[in-house]
Amino acid sequence: MTQAPVNVTVTGAAGQIGYALLFRIASGQLLGPDTPVKLRLLEIPQAVKAAEGTALELEDCAFPLLAGTDIFDDAKRAFEGTNIALLVGARPRTKGMERADLLEANGGIFKPQGEAINAGAADDVRVLVVGNPANTNALIAQSHAPDVPAERFTAMTRLDHNRAVAQLSKKLNAPVSEIRKLTIWGNHSASQYPDIFHAEVGGRNAAEAVNDEKWLAEEFIPRVAKRGAEIIEARGASSAASAANAAIDHIHTWVNGTAEGDWTSMAVPSDGSYGVPEGLISSFPVVCKGGKYEIVQGLEINEFSRGRIDASVAELTEEREAVKKLGLI
C-alpha cells in the first residue's frame, strides 16, 4: 500500500444495502485493487451496535486494502475528510404516511448531512444518494452544501440502468456485454423512462432490433420502472445486493470512466440539457472521463421519448416545489 487511503463514508451502514455494500468496498471493488480505503460508518444511535458487529466482520475478512473502520452517530464527524460519500440511510415510507411527510422526514436527515459535507468533507468529495426519494434527497443535501461544487451531488439510477440492460439482453438473447448506450431519464421512481432508441446491441440499434413498440410500451418500460416493487413483492424486502452493486458501479464508473463508445445513467444536476429545468437532479446519459462526468449532448429525442421524459421531469419539479414549500431547500 503506497497510496494514502481514500475516506469512504457510508450512511445507513447497518441496513440491508449497507451489509451488501461494505464488504465489496473493503475488498477493492469500489475504487480498484490498488486503492486502500478507510470506512467511516454513520448510523442512528440505536443501530450503532449492529454497525459495530459489521465492523468486527470486516476485520475478520483481513482485507489488505481496508485501512480501518470508524463508526459514528454524528454526521459532522462521519463526513470529516470524506472523499466518497454514499448516502444510503433514509426514512422509509410507512403506512399512512403522506408524500409531504416522507419528504419532511428525509429533509431532517439530508439537510444536516449536506451541512456536514459542506463543513468537513475533502475538497474532492463525490456524493451518491441512494436513500429514497433519492433525487430529491440529493437536492436537499446539495442545497445545504453551498461550498461544494453542485455537480458533486448525484443520485442513483444505475440500478434502473442495469435492470434495463438485463431485460433488453433477455429479450434479444444477447449478452449484456454487447449492450451499450442505454439511458434512464428522470426520477428514480415509477415515472422514470428507460430509453433504448439510442442503445446498441452488438453495434446494431436496439429499438430496430426489438422492432416491437407494444413490447416497449407495455412490457419493457413498466417492468423496469416497477422492478423495485416486483422485488419487494417477491422477496418481502426491497432490493439490497443489486442496489449495493449499482452503487459500486456508479462510483467506479464516475472515478474510472465509461468504456469507449458507451455511456451510463446518473441522476445529476441539470444544466438545462434536453429541456430539463436547471438544477433538478434528474437522470441523464453521461460519459465519465478523468474523474468527471458530462451529460451526453445532441441526442435526437423522438415523440415517444419526449412525453415520457417530460412526465418524469414534471414529477421531479413537483418534488422540488414540495420541499421548497417545506423550507427544506
Ligand SMILES: NC(=O)C1=CN([C@@H]2O[C@H](COP(=O)(O)OP(=O)(O)OC[C@H]3O[C@@H](n4cnc5c(N)ncnc54)[C@H](O)[C@@H]3O)[C@@H](O)[C@H]2O)C=CC1
Ligand atoms: N436509488 C435506488 O436505486 C435504491 C434506493 N433504495 C433506498 O435505499 C435506502 C436504504 O435501503 P435499505 O438498506 O434496504 O434500508 P434499511 O432500512 O435496511 O437500512 C437503512 C439504514 O439507515 C439507517 N438510518 C436511518 N436514518 C439515518 C441517519 N439519519 N443517518 C444514518 N443512518 C440512518 C437506519 O438505521 C438503517 O440501518 C432506502 O431509502 C431505499 O428505499 C433501495 C434500493 C434501490
Ligand SMILES: O=C([O-])CC(=O)C(=O)O
Ligand atoms: O422502493 C425501494 O425502496 C427500492 C427501490 O428504490 C428499488 O428497488 O428501485
